[in-house]
Amino acid sequence: MYWDKDIETIDRKSLQALQLKKLQGALRRSAETPFYKKVFSESGVNVEKITTLDHLKDIPFTTKNDLRLSYPDGMVTVPRKEIVRMHASSGTTGKSTVIFYTKKDVDEWATQVARGMVATGTTPDDVFQNMMGYGLFTGGLGLHYGAEKLGCMVIPMSTGNTLKQIQFLQDFQTTVIHITPSYALHLVEAIQENGVNPHDLFIKKAYLGAEPYSEATRNKIEEQYGLDAYNSYGMSEMNGPGVAFECVHKNGMHLWEDFYIPEIINPETGENLPDGEEGELVLTHINREAMPIFRYRTRDLTRIIPERCACGRTHRRIERIKGRTDDMMIVSGVNVFPSQIETVLMNIPEVGNNYQIVLERENNLDRMHIKVELYSKMFSGDIKELDRLKKNLGEALRALITINPKIELLEPGSLPPSMGKAKRVIDNRIL
Amino acid sequence: MPYQVSVFAENKPGKIERITGVLSKNNINIRAITISDSGDYGIIKLLLDRPQDGATILNDEGITATVKDIVAIRIKDKPGGLFEVASFLKANDINVEDAYGFMVKSHDEAVFVFQVENIKKTEKLLTDAGFKVLADNELYLL
Numbered sequence: 001m002y003w004d005k006d007i008e009t010i011d012r013k014s015l016q017a018l019q020l021k022k023l024q025g026a027l028r029r030s031a032e033t034p035f036y037k038k039v040f041s042e043s044g045v046n047v048e049k050i051t052t053l054d055h056l057k058d059i060p061f062t063t064k065n066d067l068r069l070s071y072p073d074g075m076v077t078v079p080r081k082e083i084v085r086m087h088a089s090s091g092t093t094g095k096s097t098v099i100f101y102t103k104k105d106v107d108e109w110a111t112q113v114a115r116g117m118v119a120t121g122t123t124p125d126d127v128f129q130n131m132m133g134y135g136l137f138t139g140g141l142g143l144h145y146g147a148e149k150l151g152c153m154v155i156p157m158s159t160g161n162t163l164k165q166i167q168f169l170q171d172f173q174t175t176v177i178h179i180t181p182s183y184a185l186h187l188v189e190a191i192q193e194n195g196v197n198p199h200d201l202f203i204k205k206a207y208l209g210a211e212p213y214s215e216a217t218r219n220k221i222e223e224q225y226g227l228d229a230y231n232s233y234g235m236s237e238m239n240g241p242g243v244a245f246e247c248v249h250k251n252g253m254h255l256w257e258d259f260y261i262p263e264i265i266n267p268e269t270g271e272n273l274p275d276g277e278e279g280e281l282v283l284t285h286i287n288r289e290a291m292p293i294f295r296y297r298t299r300d301l302t303r304i305i306p307e308r309c310a311c312g313r314t315h316r317r318i319e320r321i322k323g324r325t326d327d328m329m330i331v332s333g334v335n336v337f338p339s340q341i342e343t344v345l346m347n348i349p350e351v352g353n354n355y356q357i358v359l360e361r362e363n364n365l366d367r368m369h370i371k372v373e374l375y376s377k378m379f380s381g382d383i384k385e386l387d388r389l390k391k392n393l394g395e396a397l398r399a400l401i402t403i404n405p406k407i408e409l410l411e412p413g414s415l416p417p418s419m420g421k422a423k424r425v426i427d428n429r430i431l
Numbered sequence: 432m433p434y435q436v437s438v439f440a441e442n443k444p445g446k447i448e449r450i451t452g453v454l455s456k457n458n459i460n461i462r463a464i465t466i467s468d469s470g471d472y473g474i475i476k477l478l479l480d481r482p483q484d485g486a487t488i489l490n491d492e493g494i495t496a497t498v499k500d501i502v503a504i505r506i507k508d509k510p511g512g513l514f515e516v517a518s519f520l521k522a523n524d525i526n527v528e529d530a531y532g533f534m535v536k537s538h539d540e541a542v543f544v545f546q547v548e549n550i551k552k553t554e555k556l557l558t559d560a561g562f563k564v565l566a567d568n569e570l571y572l573l
Contacts, residue, residue, distance in 0.1 A: 376490060379495050379496075379497050382499075408471055411440070
């Protein structure tokens with residue numbers, strides 16, 4: 001089953017010609033933006049000289065930090081009146097990374113999602129319960145628009161509210177869910193505790209995303225619910241979810257190459273690696289009107305599967321993400337960098353320089369513990385002061401990273417010293 | 432005015448052993464001890480015969496300690512002894528934030544130690560009313 005058979009099964013040569021044409025258009029438009037004008041002039045890139053896809057290598061990488069440098073709209077190629085949407089992810093120094101969309105961009109993003117959903121067999125007959133967060137985070141709205149475009153009945157539940165989720169799964173006979181793997185594991189227990197056999201529900205498919213998880217977890221979720229679970233890939237910098245999607249064969253995710261040019265590089269040297277070799281995924285968004293991004297360092301490790309897929313799609317697949325080249329953590333679907341936490345801690349005089357982040361999975365939900373040492377010189381001897389400090393720390397962190405960590409105040413000297421490469425993050429979760 | 436030593440302690444076995452060990456080695460006598468607990472951590476409050484030395488030594492040993500002003504008064508060791516002071520404090524609208532008491536060797540007297548917002552004012556009020564407020568040396572040498 002295809003959403004658009006012609007483009008999904010296009011021959012490689014025509015696809016590459018299409019990519020080049022779109023790349024050249026995106027480059028020309030971006031050359032006028034404050035950010036890329038400067039980048040192209042500093043690195044001597046003449047966009048008119050990009051005449052083959054191979055020339056893409058001449059363009060410098062774009063990093064997450066570049067997105068911050070161009071805050072709020074240094075990469076935007078269209079007038080404000082043409083923008084209909086923005087999404088943002090939290091930043092390490094308080095500045096968010098912001099992505100803008102025109103009406104056409106929002107619609108094409110929905111197209112990418114719809115393609116993926118159709119590739120797994122979803123049809124307009126399906127009832128789609130979206131348990132991913134709505135808001136600045138792209139996870140909820142991304143699949144929402146895709147499912148609507150496809151014609152499903154969409155239940156925009158967002159995260160949490162477990163009892164209502166269960167009630168709606170039953171009352172509206174939901175057939176497709178979008179959920180983080182950790183919440184899926186939690187929800188199935190809640191379903192059983194409510195005296196319902198998950199196999200008696202109508203769910204046939206789950207789209208799992210926003211968090212890393214293993215093949216073993218997928219199998220567990222499939223077995224516990226009696227459904228097929230599909231892997232998808234995306235990030236707000238490249239619109240959101242829908243960049244790549246598994247088809248019914250569940251063997252790698254088709255990356256929509258008429259929208260993106262994928263490269264795999266050696267994260268140390270930046271050199272391109274051949275198809276099949278593992279490295280960092282670099283993506284160029286060649287189709288976004290409002291905000292093209294060239295050679296974006298995703299920091300995700302994967303490989304391109306060059307072999308043709310049995311489903312007939314010619315868009316190449318990427319393998320399940322193996323890990324990250326940076327220290328980003330994904331906690332309850334939220335991307336968190338240790339440096340964000342450090343910034344908050346260092347602004348509070350009562351805590352010392354040492355800290356440790358411990359991630360646990362309790363009842364299938366992620367828990368973040370932050371251990372901080374009390375700074376002896378600021379110790380007042382008053383327990384109310386300590387309780388207040390703990391509360392203030394928790395609130396400051398929640399405001400920045402949107403998750404609620406458990407703060408543990410420790411005696412000075414209890415954590416390993418901060419000299420050299422201290423191990424700041426201890427991840428005890430079994431993904 | 433007297434001082435108590437407040438020590439920050441995580442709630443785990445061996446903390447009191449460690450603190451008292453350091454004090455013992457340095458020949459510092461503990462007159463009273465009390466613990467405020469807040470789940471994962473707490474504050475151990477110690478009445479020491481040499482509070483300033485005690486705090487310094489504990490900090491040198493890597494134990495977070497600080498000295499804190501307190502009020503100490505002598506009360507009668509008999510029914511109603513504490514009630515007398517408590518009534519006075521209430522009448523003067525003084526809120527006791529944290530308190531403990533101990534007996535002294537003479538058996539007819541006890542000491543009531545407590546924390547309030549305005550220590551000087553409280554001490555003056557108590558003295559004027561005829562209570563036996565203890566100065567720091569008096570307290571530690573009891």
